[in-house]
Amino acid sequence: MKFATEYLWFETRKQREYINITDKVAQIVQQSGVQEGMVLVSAMHITAAVYVNDAESGLIQDIDEWLEHLAPFRQDYRHHRTGETNGDAHLKSLIMHHEVIVPITEGRLDLGPWQQVYYAEFDGQRRKRLIIKVMGE
Amino acid sequence: MKFATEYLWFETRKQREYINITDKVAQIVQQSGVQEGMVLVSAMHITAAVYVNDAESGLIQDIDEWLEHLAPFRQDYRHHRTGETNGDAHLKSLIMHHEVIVPITEGRLDLGPWQQVYYAEFDGQRRKRLIIKVMGE
Amino acid sequence: MKFATEYLWFETRKQREYINITDKVAQIVQQSGVQEGMVLVSAMHITAAVYVNDAESGLIQDIDEWLEHLAPFRQDYRHHRTGETNGDAHLKSLIMHHEVIVPITEGRLDLGPWQQVYYAEFDGQRRKRLIIKVMGE
Numbered sequence: 001m002k003f004a005t006e007y008l009w010f011e012t013r014k015q016r017e018y019i020n021i022t023d024k025v026a027q028i029v030q031q032s033g034v035q036e037g038m039v040l041v042s043a044m045h046i047t048a049a050v051y052v053n054d055a056e057s058g059l060i061q062d063i064d065e066w067l068e069h070l071a072p073f074r075q076d077y078r079h080h081r082t083g084e085t086n087g088d089a090h091l092k093s094l095i096m097h098h099e100v101i102v103p104i105t106e107g108r109l110d111l112g113p114w115q116q117v118y119y120a121e122f123d124g125q126r127r128k129r130l131i132i133k134v135m136g137e
Numbered sequence: 138m139k140f141a142t143e144y145l146w147f148e149t150r151k152q153r154e155y156i157n158i159t160d161k162v163a164q165i166v167q168q169s170g171v172q173e174g175m176v177l178v179s180a181m182h183i184t185a186a187v188y189v190n191d192a193e194s195g196l197i198q199d200i201d202e203w204l205e206h207l208a209p210f211r212q213d214y215r216h217h218r219t220g221e222t223n224g225d226a227h228l229k230s231l232i233m234h235h236e237v238i239v240p241i242t243e244g245r246l247d248l249g250p251w252q253q254v255y256y257a258e259f260d261g262q263r264r265k266r267l268i269i270k271v272m273g274e
Numbered sequence: 275m276k277f278a279t280e281y282l283w284f285e286t287r288k289q290r291e292y293i294n295i296t297d298k299v300a301q302i303v304q305q306s307g308v309q310e311g312m313v314l315v316s317a318m319h320i321t322a323a324v325y326v327n328d329a330e331s332g333l334i335q336d337i338d339e340w341l342e343h344l345a346p347f348r349q350d351y352r353h354h355r356t357g358e359t360n361g362d363a364h365l366k367s368l369i370m371h372h373e374v375i376v377p378i379t380e381g382r383l384d385l386g387p388w389q390q391v392y393y394a395e396f397d398g399q400r401r402k403r404l405i406i407k408v409m410g411e
Contacts (some may be wrong), residue, residue, distance in 0.1 A: 001138055001275055001411055003310040003311070003410075003411070005310075005377070005379055005384070036140040036142075036272075037140070037272065038177060038270070038272060040312060040375055040377055042375070042376075042377060043386075044385065044386030044387075044389065045386050045388065045389075046326070046327045046328045046386070046388050046389060051231060052183070052235055052236075053183045053227060053230070053231060054183045054216075054227060056216060056219060058214070058215030058216045058217075058218050058219060059214075059216040059224065059227055061215050062214045062215050062216050062224055062227075062228070063227070063228065063231065066208065066228055070207065070344065071340065077332070077333075077336045078332030078333070078335050078336050079328075079330060079332045079333035079336050080332075081332050082330060082332060087333065087336055090327060090328060090333055090336075090337070091336070091337070091340055093327070094325060094327060094337065094369070094370060095231070095232065095369065096231060097234060097371060098326055098374075098389075099326075099374065099375060100235075100236065101177055101179070101236060101238060101375060102179075103142070103177055103179060103268055103270040105142055105270070110142070110268055110270070111181065112180075112181030112182050112183070112266060113181075114182065114183050115181065115182075115183060129386060131377055131384055133312065133377040133379070133384070135310075135311065135312060135410070136140075136272070137138055137140070138275055173277040173279075173409075174277070174409065175314060175407065175409060188368060189320070189372055189373075190320045190364060190367070190368060191353075191364060193353060193356060195351070195352030195353045195354075195355050195356060196351075196352070196353040196361065196364055198352050199351045199352050199353050199361055199364075199365070200364070200365065200368065203345065203365055207344065232368070232369065233368060234371060237372075237373065238314055238316070238373060238375060239316075240279070240314055240316060240405055240407040242407070247279070247405055247407070248318065249317075249318030249319050249320070249403060250318075251319065251320050252318065252319075252320060252372075273277075273409070274275055274277070
C-alpha cells in the first residue's frame with residue numbers, strides 16, 4: 001500500500017479567493033504512483049474550504065455572492081468578542097466544507113468532465129495550509 | 138487490498154429528483170468481497186449531490202422546498218451569461234455536497250437504522266453519472 | 275493493512291449540543307497503531323452532524339443561531355405528518371454534514387492548529403451513535 005502526503009501553502013491577495021488546484025492534485029497523485037485509491041484534499045484552517053465544481057468565472061462570482069448572502073459579514077458575531085473579525089468566514093467554510101475525497105482510477109483523478117477541485121479562501125492575506133493525502137495501491 | 142469501481146447512470150424524468158441508491162451501493166460492496174473498508178459514492182456532475190438521510194417522502198419534499206429557498210432559481214445568475222440556465226442547481230449541489238463515504242464493517246454498509254444513501258438530481262432530464270469506489274480488505 | 279472500528283454513544287441533556295470529540299478520535303487512532311491513513315468520523319443518525327472547526331464558545335453559539343436561521347424549527351414541515359417534530363434537525367444536519375475524514379500522518383491526526391472535530395446534536399435527549407473507522411498502515 002502506498003501513501004503520499006503533501007502540503008500546499010496559500011497567501012491570497014484578496015480576502016476571498018477561489019483557486020483551481022486540480023492540476024496540482026493530479027500531479028501529486030501521479031508522482032505517488034498510486035493506480036487505484038483515493039486522494040483526500042483538506043483545508044487545514046477553519047476559514048477556508050475545498051470543494052468540487054465548475055471552473056466558470058461567472059459561476060464563481062455567483063457562489064461568492066450567494067455565500068455572502070447566506071453567511072454575511074456582521075460586526076456582532078459573538079466570535080468577534082475574542083478580537084477576531086472573521087465570523088462569517090467560519091460560517092462560509094461550514095457551508096462549503098473543508099475537504100473532498102477524489103477517487104483515483106488507473107492512476108488518474110476519476111472526475112467528471114466539468115469537475116474541478118477548488119480551494120476557497122474566506123479569510124486570506126495570510127499564510128494558510130492545505131493537506132493532500134494519497135492512499136492506495 | 139481490494140478495490141471495486143462501478144459507475145451508475147441516471148436520466149431522471151423530472152428536473153429535480155431524489156433517488157434512494159442504498160441497495161445498489163450495498164450490492165456493489167457485497168460483490169467486491171470487501172469485509173473492512175470504505176465506499177466512496179460521488180456524483181460526477183456539478184449539478185447533482187449524494188447525501189445520507191431519511192427515506193421519508195414528506196421530508197424529501199421539505200428538503201426540496203428548503204433548497205429552493207436557500208438556492209432559488211433566478212434568471213440573473215452570472216453563470217447564465219454562458220447560455221446555461223442551471224445556476225441554482227450548482228448552488229443546491231454545493232449545500233448538499235457531491236459525495237459521501239460509507240464505512241464497511243463485516244462486509245456490510247455500516248449505516249445507522251435510518252440512514253439511506255441518496256442521489257439528488259438538480260438538473261435532470263439528461264444522462265448523468267455517479268462513481269462508486271470500494272476500498273478495503 | 276490495519277482497521278479499527280469504534281462506536282461512541284451520546285445522550286445530550288439539551289436538544290442541541292456541540293461536543294468536542296477530538297481527543298477521543300485521537301485516542302482511537304493511537305490505539306489502532308495506524309501510522310499513515312485516514313479516520314472516518316460519521317454520525318449514524320440523520321439529525322446529527324460531524325464537522326471540523328474552532329473550539330471557541332462564542333463561535334459555537336454563532337453557528338447554532340445561524341443554523342436556526344437557515345433551517346428553523348417550524349410546525350409545518352411535511353415530515354411532521356409522520357408524528358415527528360424534528361424536521362429542522364434533518365435540515366441542520368444536511369448543511370453541516372454527517373461525517374468528516376481526518377488524515378493520519380506519523381500516527382497522529384494531521385489537523386491544522388485550530389481544527390477540532392465536533393459532534394453536533396440537533397435532536398438530543400435520546401441515545402445516538404457515531405462510528406469512528408480507522409484505515410491505514
